[in-house]
Amino acid sequence: MNYQITKDPIKIENVVQKVVQREAGAITTFIGTVRELTHGRRTLYLEYEAYESMALKKLEQIGKEIAEKWPDTKTAITHRIGRLEITDIAVVIAVSTPHRAESYEANRYAIERIKEIVPIWKKEHWEDGEEWVGNQLGTREYTDGKPGEEDLHD
Amino acid sequence: MNYQITKDPIKIENVVQKVVQREAGAITTFIGTVRELTHGRRTLYLEYEAYESMALKKLEQIGKEIAEKWPDTKTAITHRIGRLEITDIAVVIAVSTPHRAESYEANRYAIERIKEIVPIWKKEHWEDGEEWVGNQLGTREYTDGKPGEEDLHD
Amino acid sequence: MIKLLLFAQFRDQIGKQEMQFPIEGKTVKELKEILKESYSFDELDSVMVAINEEFVTDQEIIREGDIIALIPPVSGG
């Protein structure tokens, strides 16, 4: 149960608890919260939707990729769906590693991959409209239909 | 109260709560836990001690350094002292920024600086002895008596 | 028959979560063309397709019983 999609508020401690190891001294978390202003436009609230069964598979895949790249790493990810208000937590990623440098790198890798391959979408609601947010990494096509690791970037 | 030295267990949510911003979508945390094995030697428990008033000043200084380097950043740090058991949380660093790349960088900066300039010490207790742990960044002298930012490294 | 799952803007546009199609034997590329013509789905170029919860290429051949999903650019996190 290290990977979860939930409609309920996320408790950071619960996600962190899943990666605590006696052998690991460093845990990093990434906490994605709902921001009020994006490119100067005021968001009222967000709605997240997921293709749940596939999203879980993809989160697990990310965990496996991390374990291969950074041995002795443990990863846990919980993503919330449904309606979220400003400052609500949308996602918590926890990564534990024996050494801290790797923990930051592996955690960063996880959030970038989520934004690439996990079928979760958000709809922004503003005062004057609403819209499903497209690929925030910039518009581009996957020439073979699949996002690859080489697509990873800032 | 964004910077704290405490004898009590640290609640991650409390530290994160201090940096939540309506304008910031990314929060990273670093959670330092007590590791059982260090260089193959089994730790039974640790004792942390601080020069509290100065440690608080230095934590605040780190927060200011971060705010200068990465604008619109909020930082909170809580360090526990006293006796800690394996897997107990020794430190929680929370950093919020508008964009995630900076959040990882700023957070990493905080933990490196803590290991440089904050007067907190740990004593490792093993089955066959105990010892105050020296500079884990490697033995070196500060030629002018002060650790500078240029001393930052992995 | 195959089942086509719709999410986000596609679900909003069609007004339902899933559709049924008799398109066994066709490729994903052919499915996309059908969708463009019959349902005026735009932006299909930036859309990924998953069959049975795995991303596939346009060349993939659709089989009886497959569960297909249109995956518009994701925006989780």
Added chain:
Amino acid sequence: MIKLLLFAQFRDQIGKQEMQFPIEGKTVKELKEILKESYSFDELDSVMVAINEEFVTDQEIIREGDIIALIPPVSGG
């Protein structure tokens, strides 16, 4: 008189948290020499000194009322 605060291995070695010294007017370097001779403090080369909660150099002159702290290599985090 100035107050000298001891932490970690120095507190363990001397068995107390603080000491008093009549060393106004001397430099931090001179204080370190006194400590080496009179209390057989080793490893003072890798030790930083803080006066009134700020790190100072060996050249700093100690003033009446200063609170001095020996800061052995830190190991927080």
